[in-house]
Structures are given as C-alpha cells and as structure tokens.
Amino acid sequence: MSVKQIPLHPLHVKLGAKIIPFAGFEMPVRYTSDIEEHLTVRNGVGVFDVSHMGEFIVQGKGALDLIQYVTTNDASRLSIGQAQYSCMPNETGGIVDDLLVYRLEENKYMLVVNASNIEKDWNWINRFNTFGAHLFNASGETCLFAVQGPRAAEVLQKITSLKLNEIPYYHFKIGTLAGIPDIIISNTGYTGAGGFELYVHRSEAEKLWHAVFEAGAPFAIKPIGLGARDTLRLEMGFCLYGNDIDDTTSPLEAGLGWITRFTKDFVNSQALKKQKEEGVKRKLTGFIMKDRGIPRHNYPILDTHGNPAGIVTSGTQSPVLQTGIGMGYVPEALSAPGTEILIDIRGKHVPAVVHKPPFIETK
Secondary structure (H helix, E strand, O other), rough: OOOOOOOOHHHHHOOEEEEEEEEEEEEEEEEEOOOOOOOOHOOOOEEOOOOEEEEEEEEEEOHHHHHHHOOOOHHHHHHOOOEEEEEOOOOOOOEEEEEEEEEEEEEEEEEEEEEEEHHHHHHHHHHHOOOOOEEEEEEHHHEEEEEEOOHHHHHHOOOOOOOOHHHHOOOEEEEEEEEEEEEEEEOOOOOOOOOEEEEEEHHHHHHHHHHHHHHHHHHOEOOHHHHHHHHHHHOOOOOEOOEEEOOOOOOOOOOOHHHHOOOOOOOOOHHHHHHHHHOOOEEEEEEOOOOOOOOOOOEEEOOOOEEEEEEEEEEEEOOOOOEEEEEEEHHHHOOOOOOOEEEEEEEEEEEEEOOOOOOOOOO
C-alpha cells in the first residue's frame, strides 16, 4: 500500500518537520520538540495540519435516516450549524470508527472520519445506504487545519469579520477567512486548549495557512506535529482510534455511553442495549503514575498482587503534570477513581492510581 502525502507536504518539509508514516499518510510528527510544541498550544497558539482526515458529504431526504442507523448518537437533535461526536458500531459489539457529524443544511451533513479508516468507513456507510441518501467523498479535496490554544481566537479574528466568540463549543459557521469564502470554522477541538478547526478546499489551503501564520506572528504562533497532538489529547482523556477504541471495544466499555442513544434503532443496538442492562465486565480507565516511569501502549496493567488486569492503550509523560499518565481497559472492580494498580514497565512493577480524565484542569 503506497503512502499518500497531504497537499501541503512540501511546505512542512521546508519548515523542517520530521515526517513519519501515519494512518497511510506522510505526516509531520514534530518541528522542534514534542514538549515545546505541547506547551505552545497549552499556553499560546499552534497550528496542526490534519488534512489526512476524511470528510464525507451525506445529503438528500434519506441523509438523516442513514446517519441515524450507522451512528450511535442522535443526529436528529442537531440544528444547522451544530456538530456532534459519535461513533459507528459494528455488528459484533465493537466500533468501526469514531467521527464528527456536522449538520450543514436541512438535508446535508458532513461526516469527519479518521484517516486510517477512510476506505473502511466509506464502504461501511454505503453498505447500509438503503435510504436513498447521496454520498460524496470530499476527503481528497478538503484540507483541515486545527488552530489550537488560548490565543487562537485572537489570531483568527484578525482575518475574519465573523464573530468567533459567538461560535459555542461543538458549533460551527461557514464564512470568509483571509478573503477565502466557504470555509467551515468549527469549535470542536481535540486538545482541550480551545481554538478552531478550519475546513478549506485544497486549492486555497496554502493561502490560508500563510494568512493564519501572518496573523499569528505577534502571538509566536508555531506549526505543531502529531507528537504533541497525542500528548495534548491524552491529557484530556480523549480516545484515539486504534489505541483506546477499535473493532473489538464496545462504546459502553470505552465510556462512550453518553453518545450511545437507545431512543432509536442503529446497527447492533439491541446487543449493546443488552450489554448496558447487564453491565460491562471491563472499562476504559485513566491512571496517573505514583512513581517515576512512563507508561506506553501495550504495557501490562496489574492488580496490586501482580496479577494481569489489562493493558495500557495510551500512555505518555504529561508535559503539564510532569508525570506519567495513561489509559487502559481493566476489570470493572478496578475501575473506580482512587484504586491502586501497577504498570509493568519493562519488568518493573510501578504503582499508579486510577484517575478519571481529564488529567489536567483547563480554562
């Protein structure tokens, strides 16, 4: 399978980014250091080029019916200009993907899916399209920049007449930025630091990128790589598909019961409803290290007697807390906040305590 390049790939190379293969794309993982870029977003403003993400347009009279059937959340509650976090369940209790659902117009929606799952998701949704909805895969012509951090709104306000402070969390507006029309300006950040996501046609992407950086120069704006994106989302306890959720993890096990609405029928809804009634046997749980040690993906989680209890799905050293944090699935009996557990770090059993995310306080 060939690795793709995002439209601004040459620009990131010129900026000195370290490029790695990720989700089928060559992506900038860092420009300086993960810690420096992490703190830039937490304290100031940075820009991620996440144009590898997938965008599907679903429209027509059957659009809502199709979305309702393939996703767990209730998209009928969306007003125009509102977005929603959701997931697509499979037929065996797991998750095909997690995604965002945007209501663009009366019968027009945009689904934003993970880059590694674009083809899988496209085929899955089309498989269930017995509702007459019209689907268009806009992934190849759409670029996505996440301008994140407490100074993000000040930067972007310099290049638009839209009142950004009037876009609530999980809402969006479509308007002009830097003279470029029809940009979706969305408040659905993945960092917990505030900011906006900008969906722009690839033909205008480089112009927008330079305009944002020109406006952000007085704020020491910087490009940010996927390394810092991972530590930022983990400090908030946000799931990453392929790590914390996948085809084998139930949304209820993953703590996503809040986006699993049994007021409607959806793929595998009866089995998931039964699971909710009976209770899950394991839960995705956050934890903070009590001693020095950095938990990593796939490290064993043990009970205090040293018995196997689960594995770490995501782990890192928190740049803000300056201690190890992570998430993983453990038996329900070990999932309560304050519960003592052990993390097997290269044969050493390091104590940790269960902690409900987020791991840090944000403004």
